[in-house]
Amino acid sequence: MELLVNQVLAGIATGAIYACMALAIVMIFQAIDHLNFAQGEMAMFSTFMAWQLMEWGVPYWWAFLLTLVISFAGGVIIERLLFKPLAKAPILTNVAGFIALFAIINSVAGLIWDFTIKQFPTPFGSSPFLGSQLISTHQAGMIGVTLALLIALFLFFRFTRIGLAMRAAAAMPESARLVGINTGWMVALGWGMASAIGAIAGILIAPVVFLEPNMMGGVLIYGFAAAVLGGLTSPLGAVLGGFLVGVFENLVGTYIPGVGNELKLPIALALIVTVLVVKPTGLMGHTVVKRV
C-alpha cells in the first residue's frame, strides 16, 4: 500500500512537469492550430539561461524571474521572425519550421554550454515533505507551482480584457479583427506566454533529470501525450492530462512485470491512443455547440 501511495505521489510530481509542457503546447495550439515540436528545446534553452544567470551569481528567484521575462521576449521574437511569415503557409511548411527551430536551439545550446550534464539547484530542498517519506519537498514544490500557474492562467483568461481578446482571436480570428483586436499580436503574446510556461517546466524538472541539451526529449513526448489526452483546446484538460500521464507511467512501471523503465513510454502512449479512440476531443476538450 505504501508503495502504491508513493508511486502515485511521485507520478503526480513528474506529472506536474508534463502538465506545464502540455499547458505550453496548448497555448500555442490555441493560437496557431499547430503543435510546437520545439517547445521542449525552448524550455531547455530557458533552463540553461537560468543556470547561466546563477553561475554569474544571480540569486535563485531573481534568476527564475529574469529567465521568465527573457523567455517571454524570446517566444515573441521567434513568432515575429519565424512563424508570422509562415502564418498562411501550408501545414508541412510550418512543421519544417518547428523542426528547424528544434535542431537550431539544440545545437546552439550544445555549442554554448556543451553536452555534459550539469547539476541544477532546487529552491525547495530535497528533504522529506512534512516529515513524510512519500514525497520530497522539491516534488511538492513542483506540484504547488503547477497548480498556482494553472490558477493564474485561469484568472488571466477569465477576468482580464487581454485574456478575453486572446480567446476571441484564437476562436474566430476574422471576427476578432472586426472588433478591433490585433490578432497578430495576440498570437505573439501566446508564444511569449507558452515560452515562459515552458521555462518554468524546464527549471522545475532540471534538478530531477539534470541539465543537458537533450533533457526535454522524453518530457516533451509526455507533454504532447498529456495535451492530447486532456484535449488540445483545454488548459485545465492539459494539466489533468499531465497528472494522469505521470501517475499512469509510474504505476505501469512499478506493477506490470517486465515493463520497468524502458517500456513505460510505449504503454503510456497506448493508453492515450485508447482514450482518443473512445473520446477524440480528449478528456476536457470541448465540442462546439452550434445551432443552425
Add this chain to the structure above:
Amino acid sequence: MTILLSVHDLRAYYGQVQALHGLSFDLNEGSMTTLLGANGAGKTTTLRAICNMVRSTGAIQFEGKPLNGKSTENIVRLGIAHVPQGRGTFTTLTVEENLQLGAISRKDIKAISSDIERMYAHFPVLKQRHTQQAGTLSGGEQQMLAVARALMLRPRLMLLDEPSFGLAPLVVRDLFNILGKINREDKVSILVVEQNAQLALEIADKAYVIETGRIVMSGNATEIANDESVRKSYLGY
C-alpha cells in the same frame, strides 16, 4: 450635410478575378444608406473593401481621412463597426463576453458595463441569455447579438451585411425597427447591404443599386422604391 464616408473609384479583386469595377458613392453623416443588388453584384465585397478585408484600389475616406493601407483592426478602431455576413458571433464564448468584445478596443473602460446594460434594454432577450454560449442562440437572437456587439464600439458608422439573412419575416421586421431607432436616437450612421430591397427601402434615406460591381442607380430611398422600372429590372419585386 457632411459626408461621413466617401468611396471613389473602388476596384476590388479576389485573386485574378475583379469583383468591383470602379464603384463610387457617399454616405452622409447620420443617414441610413442601403446598397441593393442581386446575388454576386458586389455588395459584400464593397463592405469588405471598406474594412480592408479584400485587396482593393481606389480612394476611401472616413471623416475626410483616407482609410487606404490601414489594417482591419485599425479601421474598426476609428469607429466603423462591421457586422459581417454570417454575423461573426464568437460562438464558443458567452453572450456577455461577446458584448465585452465589441468594446474591447475602447479606452473608457468604466462606461462599458453601463453600455452593456443599455444593450440589454434594447434587446431584452440577450439579458435572459447573458451567461449562455452564444452559439446556442437562435438565428434571430444571434443577429440581435451581432448588432449589439457592433454598437458596443460606440461606432460613428455601422456596416451591416444582410442582417435579414435566414431570419423569419417577423424577426426581420423587429430588427429593422431597432436599426431605425438606433440610427435616429443614437445618431449612428448605417450602411446596410440587403437583398430584401423592399424592407431596406422602407427604412433607409438613401439607396444605391449595384450590378456586377458598378453603381447603376442612386437616389432617395422613396424615389427608388416608387420607380417601377428600377424595381422590375434590378430589385425583382
